Amino acid sequence: xxxxxxxxxxxxxxxxxADESQVKLxxxxxxxxxxxxxxxxxxxxxxxMNSVFMDRKGWEASVAKMVKVMGAPIADEDVPKxxxxxxxxxxx
Amino acid sequence: MSSRxxxxxxxxxxxxxxxxxxxxxxxxxxxxxxxxxxxNLPSGTLESSLLEALPGKRPLIKRTYRAPNxxxxxxxxxxQFTPNDAFFVRYHLSNIPEVKAADWKLQVGGDAAQxxxxxxxxxxxxxxxxxxxxxxxxxxxxxxxxxxxxxxVEWGYGAMGNARxxxxxxxxxxxxxxxxxxxxxxxxxxxxxxVLDKTPDFVKSIPVWKGLDENxxxxxxxxxxxxPHWNGYPVRLxxxxxxxxxxxxxxxxxxxxxxxxxxxxMNPAYRIPKGKFPLVDRxxxxxxxxxxxxxxxxxxxxxTNIKSGQKxxxxxPVEVKGVAWxxxxxxxxxxxxxxxxxxxxxxxxxxDYGRFSWRQWSYGFKPAKKGTYGVMAKATNRQGAxxxxxxxxxxxxxxxxxxxxxxxxxx
Numbered sequence: 378x379x380x381x382x383x384x385x386x387x388x389x390x391x392x393x394x395a396d397e398s399q400v401k402l403x404x405x406x407x408x409x410x411x412x413x414x415x416x417x418x419x420x421x422x423x424x425x426m427n428s429v430f431m432d433r434k435g436w437e438a439s440v441a442k443m444v445k446v447m448g449a450p451i452a453d454e455d456v457p458k459x460x461x462x463x464x465x466x467x468x469x
Numbered sequence: 470m471s472s473r474x475x476x477x478x479x480x481x482x483x484x485x486x487x488x489x490x491x492x493x494x495x496x497x498x499x500x501x502x503x504x505x506x507x508x509n510l511p512s513g514t515l516e517s518s519l520l521e522a523l524p525g526k527r528p529l530i531k532r533t534y535r536a537p538n539x540x541x542x543x544x545x546x547x548x549q550f551t552p553n554d555a556f557f558v559r560y561h562l563s564n565i566p567e568v569k570a571a572d573w574k575l576q577v578g579g580d581a582a583q584x585x586x587x588x589x590x591x592x593x594x595x596x597x598x599x600x601x602x603x604x605x606x607x608x609x610x611x612x613x614x615x616x617x618x619x620x621x622v623e624w625g626y627g628a629m630g631n632a633r634x635x636x637x638x639x640x641x642x643x644x645x646x647x648x649x650x651x652x653x654x655x656x657x658x659x660x661x662x663x664v665l666d667k668t669p670d671f672v673k674s675i676p677v678w679k680g681l682d683e684n685x686x687x688x689x690x691x692x693x694x695x696x697p698h699w700n701g702y703p704v705r706l707x708x709x710x711x712x713x714x715x716x717x718x719x720x721x722x723x724x725x726x727x728x729x730x731x732x733x734x735m736n737p738a739y740r741i742p743k744g745k746f747p748l749v750d751r752x753x754x755x756x757x758x759x760x761x762x763x764x765x766x767x768x769x770x771x772x773t774n775i776k777s778g779q780k781x782x783x784x785x786p787v788e789v790k791g792v793a794w795x796x797x798x799x800x801x802x803x804x805x806x807x808x809x810x811x812x813x814x815x816x817x818x819x820x821d822y823g824r825f826s827w828r829q830w831s832y833g834f835k836p837a838k839k840g841t842y843g844v845m846a847k848a849t850n851r852q853g854a855x856x857x858x859x860x861x862x863x864x865x866x867x868x869x870x871x872x873x874x875x876x877x878x879x880x
Contacts, residue, residue: 422517429513446733
């Protein structure tokens, strides 16, 4: 409920919680793009947590959900680069 | 990632040392294996999880930092009621305001309410108080055990807890709203919100009949204490028997609707295939030809006091303990096998805290020969529904209630 944000509230989890900065994604082309695209809304541990069991199609569907349903502001041309990185480093 | 495992052991050891008598969770789930869950969780889940404490909480198994998703180590389930500071934490969205009790207001309205109004906590507390012992379980508890794995928060066994919840009946609040006869659903919203405006806010709905159920409460107390922030302070809804997705935390709005609520978190999210699960409560206004919203918990049990690979001495008594629960009909029977499912004996049921609470059970036996014993538990509820031996596949990974086997060794 967004109207509540008008109240003087402390956003406990809106900013980075605890040690989420210790989540390190695997090195490789596309890593910075992935971090930059995902970390605005959620910690990066969602990526390793969902591995290793999705193939490229699975990661494609996940990224598409983030863009189409969750409204992630990711440019069309960046989508395949993100999927490439996830499929290569966190795909089966 | 053995170095990481070693690191985790070290961290946990440090916690144990620092705890000085405080209960520190055993490092493995009931099925044993890794320090942060059973070994059949996805490999990346095990590598990226660790024991960590949120403010006001004991170290829990961190699945994700933000949104915060932390599960309770199985050891805590040896207690009838799960301590508030060990109770699991589950959020979809990352903006979680700290709502002050004095500022809290519940907006009640909607097109199917004659008299919209706002309610303060003091006003809520003037209604009749009710306390119910009830299990709160995430729909996706044990999702990480799905084979094949499905995406989502990869929970082990600990996205659940049992507590005493105190509050007022939602129906007493709704009485003031003057529900119109065309009211079909109640839309529920909490104070948590998405980071981006475009992300669907986490709004759920329940059928009006469920909202009017005498067991559906707006609660401000959990196990005799105010709700922890991470479990919905200052007021949350509880819908005993139904999965946690409807137990809106930090609830601030209830809208009575004459039309089924349309929103991502009702459809396509939180759906199960129609006809696959033996459920009684149906959410008809939301059903489609192929699927239906998840409703009540399926019958299930958990062995809480032994783990895979544990060793026992020949001829010495062994007590197997655990809990069993269902969607609010009550547990009729828990059967235990110590020979991998060839033969079953009735466990002894513990005190009955009401049909929405989990039921403790225990089973004692004296191993008379050396070897491996496959210990299993299977619960049956008063509807006659039992746990399944084969996973009922569904794309979102809900309702995992497969009978599990823990191999222990007698020497």
